[in-house]
Amino acid sequence: MKIVVAVKQVPEREAALRVTPDGRGIDESDVEWTMNEPDAYALEEALQLKQRAADAGLGEAEVVVLCAGPERVQSTLREALAKGADRALHVVTPESGEGSLAERGSLDVARLLAEAVKGEQPELVLTGLQSDDLGAGQTGVVMAELLGVPHATLVLQVEFAGQGGGGRRIKVRRELEDGWTQFVEMPLPALLTIQSGGNRLRYATLMGIKRARQKEMRELSAAAPAQRVDEVVRVSPPLRVKQTEMLTGAAEEIAAKLVERLRFEVKVL
Amino acid sequence: MTVAGMLAGMVGASRNLQLAEPAKFGLGERVLLAALMLGSAGLFAWRGAPIALAIWGSKKDEDLRLRPLGRRLWRFFWEVLCQAKVIRQRRLPGLAHALVYWGFLAFALVTMNDLAEGFGCDFLGHAGAFGTFYEAFAGVWALLVALAIAGLFARRFLVRPKWLGEVSPESGVIALLIFALMATYLAMLVVKQHSPAAAYLWWAHTLVLLTFLPIIPGTKHLHLLLSPLTVFLKRPEFSQLPKLEGDEDFGLVAGKDLTRIIALQAYSCVECGRCTEHCPAAATGKVLNPKEVVLGVKTFLNVHGPGSDAPLLQDGPEGGQRALSMQAAFACTTCGSCEYQCPVGVQHLPVLIGLRRGAVNTGAWEDRYGTKLFLNLEKQGNSLGMGAAERDKFIARQGFPLFDGSQEYCLWLGCMGSYDPKGREIAADFARVMQALGTSFGVLKKESCTGDPARRLGNDLLFGELAEQGLKNFAAAGVKKIVTICPHCVRTIAGDWREYGVAPEIEHHSEFMARHAPLLESLMTGEQGGSIVYHDPCYLGRYREVYDPPREVVAMAGELVEAERHRERSFCCGAGGGLAFLGEEAGERVSHGRVRELINTGAKTIGTACPFCNSMFRDALGQVGGAAPPQLLDIAQLVARRLPVLAMVSGEPRS
Numbered sequence: 001m002k003i004v005v006a007v008k009q010v011p012e013r014e015a016a017l018r019v020t021p022d023g024r025g026i027d028e029s030d031v032e033w034t035m036n037e038p039d040a041y042a043l044e045e046a047l048q049l050k051q052r053a054a055d056a057g058l059g060e061a062e063v064v065v066l067c068a069g070p071e072r073v074q075s076t077l078r079e080a081l082a083k084g085a086d087r088a089l090h091v092v093t094p095e096s097g098e099g100s101l102a103e104r105g106s107l108d109v110a111r112l113l114a115e116a117v118k119g120e121q122p123e124l125v126l127t128g129l130q131s132d133d134l135g136a137g138q139t140g141v142v143m144a145e146l147l148g149v150p151h152a153t154l155v156l157q158v159e160f161a162g163q164g165g166g167g168r169r170i171k172v173r174r175e176l177e178d179g180w181t182q183f184v185e186m187p188l189p190a191l192l193t194i195q196s197g198g199n200r201l202r203y204a205t206l207m208g209i210k211r212a213r214q215k216e217m218r219e220l221s222a223a224a225p226a227q228r229v230d231e232v233v234r235v236s237p238p239l240r241v242k243q244t245e246m247l248t249g250a251a252e253e254i255a256a257k258l259v260e261r262l263r264f265e266v267k268v269l
Numbered sequence: 270m271t272v273a274g275m276l277a278g279m280v281g282a283s284r285n286l287q288l289a290e291p292a293k294f295g296l297g298e299r300v301l302l303a304a305l306m307l308g309s310a311g312l313f314a315w316r317g318a319p320i321a322l323a324i325w326g327s328k329k330d331e332d333l334r335l336r337p338l339g340r341r342l343w344r345f346f347w348e349v350l351c352q353a354k355v356i357r358q359r360r361l362p363g364l365a366h367a368l369v370y371w372g373f374l375a376f377a378l379v380t381m382n383d384l385a386e387g388f389g390c391d392f393l394g395h396a397g398a399f400g401t402f403y404e405a406f407a408g409v410w411a412l413l414v415a416l417a418i419a420g421l422f423a424r425r426f427l428v429r430p431k432w433l434g435e436v437s438p439e440s441g442v443i444a445l446l447i448f449a450l451m452a453t454y455l456a457m458l459v460v461k462q463h464s465p466a467a468a469y470l471w472w473a474h475t476l477v478l479l480t481f482l483p484i485i486p487g488t489k490h491l492h493l494l495l496s497p498l499t500v501f502l503k504r505p506e507f508s509q510l511p512k513l514e515g516d517e518d519f520g521l522v523a524g525k526d527l528t529r530i531i532a533l534q535a536y537s538c539v540e541c542g543r544c545t546e547h548c549p550a551a552a553t554g555k556v557l558n559p560k561e562v563v564l565g566v567k568t569f570l571n572v573h574g575p576g577s578d579a580p581l582l583q584d585g586p587e588g589g590q591r592a593l594s595m596q597a598a599f600a601c602t603t604c605g606s607c608e609y610q611c612p613v614g615v616q617h618l619p620v621l622i623g624l625r626r627g628a629v630n631t632g633a634w635e636d637r638y639g640t641k642l643f644l645n646l647e648k649q650g651n652s653l654g655m656g657a658a659e660r661d662k663f664i665a666r667q668g669f670p671l672f673d674g675s676q677e678y679c680l681w682l683g684c685m686g687s688y689d690p691k692g693r694e695i696a697a698d699f700a701r702v703m704q705a706l707g708t709s710f711g712v713l714k715k716e717s718c719t720g721d722p723a724r725r726l727g728n729d730l731l732f733g734e735l736a737e738q739g740l741k742n743f744a745a746a747g748v749k750k751i752v753t754i755c756p757h758c759v760r761t762i763a764g765d766w767r768e769y770g771v772a773p774e775i776e777h778h779s780e781f782m783a784r785h786a787p788l789l790e791s792l793m794t795g796e797q798g799g800s801i802v803y804h805d806p807c808y809l810g811r812y813r814e815v816y817d818p819p820r821e822v823v824a825m826a827g828e829l830v831e832a833e834r835h836r837e838r839s840f841c842c843g844a845g846g847g848l849a850f851l852g853e854e855a856g857e858r859v860s861h862g863r864v865r866e867l868i869n870t871g872a873k874t875i876g877t878a879c880p881f882c883n884s885m886f887r888d889a890l891g892q893v894g895g896a897a898p899p900q901l902l903d904i905a906q907l908v909a910r911r912l913p914v915l916a917m918v919s920g921e922p923r924s
């Protein structure tokens with residue numbers, strides 16, 4: 001069994017982002033990069049599936065990690081290898097200008113990734129629900145469409161569900177609103193977009209890093225030219241809208257009001 | 270009386286106490302003696318060889334250097350020859366042990382002469398003045414040793430302190446043999462020359478000696494031979510962790526990762542239980558027992574031999590060896606009491622942390638809290654998992670100046686000083702002290718954790734990344750001198766970072782304030798604050814031997830009171846070794862025991878010098894502090910509250 005995990009490299013959460021002079025992008029010169037968090041959960045799910053497959057006697061599964069981007073994304077691929085992926089595919093795009101990530105929309109990137117996935121013929125493709133930086137949430141589902149396989153989104157967990165309809169089947173748990181979850185059974189091959197928080201991530205280890213150096217990292221050229229269907233008009237930092245409201249009254253009243261707000265407005269209780 | 274006169278008197282008196290010699294031996298007796306000696310030596314070698322092989326066959330310590338030789342020689346003199354540690358940490362039994370040891374040294378010459386005499390060679394010269402004197406001198410020692418060993422025997426078998434654990438019957442046999450050795454010698458001093466009694470005694474004495482010898486290997490009495498070497502060879506620094514070498518070294522994973530020093534130390538253990546007696550984990554019902562860890566290593570080597578592939582850690586029901594389990598290794602607060610206490614130079618921390626390194630570097634350790642901590646450090650760069658923006662806001666609120674290279678000191682906030690509410694108060698109060706002194710300082714715009722919890726938990730990857738990052742940050746900012754409120758940061762930057770480069774000079778705020786004591790005192794206003802009990806943080810005390818500076822600071826603020834266990838015997842707060850981040854403890858909380866001890870001094874205030882201790886005690890006081898708990902303040906706060914309030918002028922307070 002082969003599982004491909006498509007990941008994205010995004011600026012670190014603490015990175016101080018600056019808008020480029022033309023106002024249409026981010027100045028990447030001193031940005032630190034990290035693996036997109038939902039993708040990290042996708043990788044974790046893949047690694048656990050590999051373990052589960054072995055435990056269930058379904059044979060040795062291979063986890064291939066895939067990323068498109070310039071040279072810098074190799075650090076993220078290495079990180080994935082260190083955490084346990086078996087090999088890596090790097091779809092190389094130019095640093096900037098023609099064909100670079102900045103010139104490509106979700107559809108374009110999905111095309112690049114789907115092209116690479118086709119070469120692998122995996123039974124399962126996992127990717128994060130959305131990216132922490134752009135948050136379009138498109139790449140996964142578009143990729144499924146391009147590959148012509150069924151997909152499920154917002155997936156928290158994947159289980160093997162035996163054979164049926166001429167192949168292996170899986171059962172996935174999807175997150176719905178308000179704490180509801182839904183179980184869906186589907187045939188393989190399939191593509192799933194993974195929601196954060198379904199698993200516990202693992203920490204990187206020294207052994208993992210050392211072993212990762214010996215693992216294969218194959219570079220593929222980004223064949224498809226960029227063809228944006230949308231256009232970035234302007235990039236700006238979010239405007240701060242902060243509202244502070246003081247609750248008044250006796251302690252009990254305040255507590256009651258607070259609970260009400262937390263429960264019905266903020267919906268955290 | 271002059272010394273010479275005294276000696277002359279002793280020599281004179283000793284003439285009456287001449288050691289009775291058996292009549293000259295015939296050939297038969299000589300052959301018998303030679304056979305017995307060979308037998309004893311053979312048995313000794315047969316029992317000792319596997320041990321020697323286990324030690325020598327273990328992994329070479331690549332980082333072992335004889336330098337600093339002076340320090341090593343001094344330690345040998347002080348800890349071995351003077352028995353200082355043995356005596357200091359357990360007065361009476363320690364002294365008794367020292368007497369036995371010195372007695373043995375004094376006896377070496379007599380014993381050799383005794384055996385040589387069996388073959389008709391008396392190199393000491395019985396009849397001569399020196400021989401006569403020396404034998405009488407040894408007689409005095411024989412008496413002292415006999416008394417001391419009897420006392421130790423009584424302690425072991427009648428008093429039975431619980432730290433000794435199961436007392437082994439063989440230690441009783443050894444005590445009896447030593448006693449017999451001394452008794453026969455003393456008897457030889459009073460019986461007639463060349464009498465049959467002298468011959469019987471001589472044979473009895475010699476037989477006891479030849480029985481004693483082969484018993485030594487394979488028992489804890491091996492320390493007689495090994496511990497002088499162990500003390501001399503031990504790693505020069507406290508909790509010194511060897512650098513991982515090559516691509517296959519992940520710490521202590523399998524038997525083949527045990528080094529010669531570790532093996533030597535394990536075989537040197539005398540099972541005295543000092544380490545466990547002082548261990549906060551053992552005292553509060555955790556699985557960890559440092560003595561059993563050391564003996565576990567020894568048993569492992571006995572069973573598997575050196576260089577084996579068998580895993581060192583065995584958890585789970587079929588594992589059997591609970592002493593070397595993951596659970597035990599991760600219960601250690603790295604307080605260092607064990608390592609500090611051990612009289613034979615066993616260094617527990619490189620073993621305990623080595624086992625953790627083995628488990629973490631290979632990913633075998635799975636712990637919800639531990640993983641969270643590592644991920645926080647990986648992603649957020651601080652142990653509390655907060656966003657850097659929180660630190661920025663705090664700095665702005667306090668109006669701390671940013672370090673720009675023009676100030677004398679970089680004030681290092683650390684994770685606690687940056688993010689923990691109480692840690693922040695301490696940092697702010699210390700900043701006020703510096704300001705009152707007119708010392709220029711600034712804080713770094715961006716700090717990442719020194720990697721202390723990662724280091725102690727054995728995550729070398731993470732620690733290395735943080736150390737490199739930290740060194741880079743200091744270099745980029747042009748920092749020359751650092752001062753901080755956290756002893757963990759001091760130790761990690763000054764000690765552990767050395768593997769990666771040279772860090773700027775760093776000191777703990779206690780040392781800084783003590784150095785400025787006269788000026789500080791002249792600035793102080795108001796009344797002294799009553800009685801203050803000072804708690805020695807492990808990482809300041811045992812790790813760096815800074816005991817007096819914080820006390821000087823406390824004395825400025827009030828009347829210094831000592832807890833029952835203080836200075837090098839101070840008892841851990843429970844936070845070290847990354848344990849502050851690992852969720853609820855099994856058994857009693859370490860901090861509760863310590864806080865009760867501090868409360869029992871009756872002091873009005875508990876003075877701390879580490880933000881982690883402070884945080885542990887804050888929680889503990891809430892639970893076991895009773896109705897009127899003492900106040901809890903860092904030493905910087907003790908000083909700051911007696912200083913006039915100044916606005917932070919050197920920074921530009923932003924909103």
Ligand code: SF4
Pocket residue numbers: 544547548549550551557558559600601602603604605606607608617618621
């Ligand atoms: S360092 Fe402290 S907690 Fe750890 S084993 Fe030694 S005495 Fe026990």
Ligand code: SF4
Pocket residue numbers: 537538539540541542543544545559560563607610611612613614615
């Ligand atoms: S390790 Fe040291 S302190 Fe602990 S029992 Fe052995 S000799 Fe005693």
